[in-house]
Amino acid sequence: MKVAEIRRYPVKSLLGETLPAATVRERGIEGDRLWAVRDADGKFGSGKNTRRFRRMAGLFDLSAYGGEPAPTVRLPDGREFTADDPAAHRAVSAHLGRPVTLAREAAVPHHDEGPVSLVTTAALARLTGLCGPDPGLDTIDPLRFRANLLLDLAGPPSFPEDDWPGRVLRIGPRLVLRVVRPLTRCVMIDMAQSVAPDRNDLLKTLADAHDMTFGVFAAVEQPGPVTVGDRCRWA
Incomplete structure (x- = not known):
């Protein structure tokens, strides 16, 4: 088993970025x-x-990529703002049709369930066998x-x-994760994002065949680097 892809989402529920390596x-x-869109409530x-959390239509129209001291948010029209820029708050509010700000994490983590998902x-192939691939692919796009x-x-x-x-699970030279439990899924996996179009069967299939779970989340027992291609082994 090895690492095939690393993804990071600098702003929760926006499109993210694929990385060749990362620090965990x-x-x-x-x-x-580390950041999230926060409404007036x-x-x-x-x-x-x-x-x-509150469901907000239009989040998947936006993307973010890492930067210091704040990530950069890109709008569909190509405009870019750092997340700590008041102009970003105004632009994202206008796009979503509601007043929002971009907020850095405080005491409570923004993760839905755990640190590393x-x-x-093999699981993607199994789910693809149950309900078919995404258009133009031979599997369901993992970005979902x-x-x-x-x-x-x-x-x-x-x-x-x-x-x-x-x-x-040991990954690469130093990273050690302890798997906690399966990840419960929501309607987001059927929503269009990036090149993946709308579907209406993935969540229903998981509800019928797999207790509405897909993948797992893990706690970090020993921090370390991770790189695409790193070998994974059980301790």
């Missing part, structure tokens, strides 16, 4: 979901409604699941992560 600390990939933009090529790490796992299509909770 106790909080997760450095800079991942203090709720954060998401694809679902919960106590902390993982999916495998917004995972930090896509792991290339040889073998037949399956949901191998079902057996992972509680296990310790």
Whole structure:
């Protein structure tokens, strides 16, 4: 098993970036979901409604990539603003049709469930077998699941992560993760994002066949670097 893809989402629920390498600390990939769109009620933009999050149409029209001291947000018309620029707040508010600000994480992490999310090529192949690939691809586009790490796992299509909770995974020379539990999915996986079009079958299929879960999240036991191509092994 090896790392096939690394993704970071500098602003929660916006499109993110694919990286050749990253640093993983106790909080997760450095800079991942460190910022979020916050509305006037203090709720954060998401694809679902919960106590902390509010569904906001149009978030997937926006993208963000890392930078210091704040990430850069790109609008559909090509304009770019740093997330700490008041002009960014006004532009994103106008795009979403509601007053919002871009807020850096405070005491409570912006992650939905945990620091580092993982999916495998085997699970993608299994789900593709159940409901078909995305147009123009031979699989379901992994970007739908917004995972930090896509792991290339040889073998037949399956949901191998079902057996992972509680296990310790070493990645590359120093990074050590402990898998916590499966990731519960929401309607976001069916929504159009980047090159992936709208679907209406993925969440229903997972609800019927896999308790509405796909992939897992992990806690960081030992921080370290991760690079595409790194080998993964169980401790």
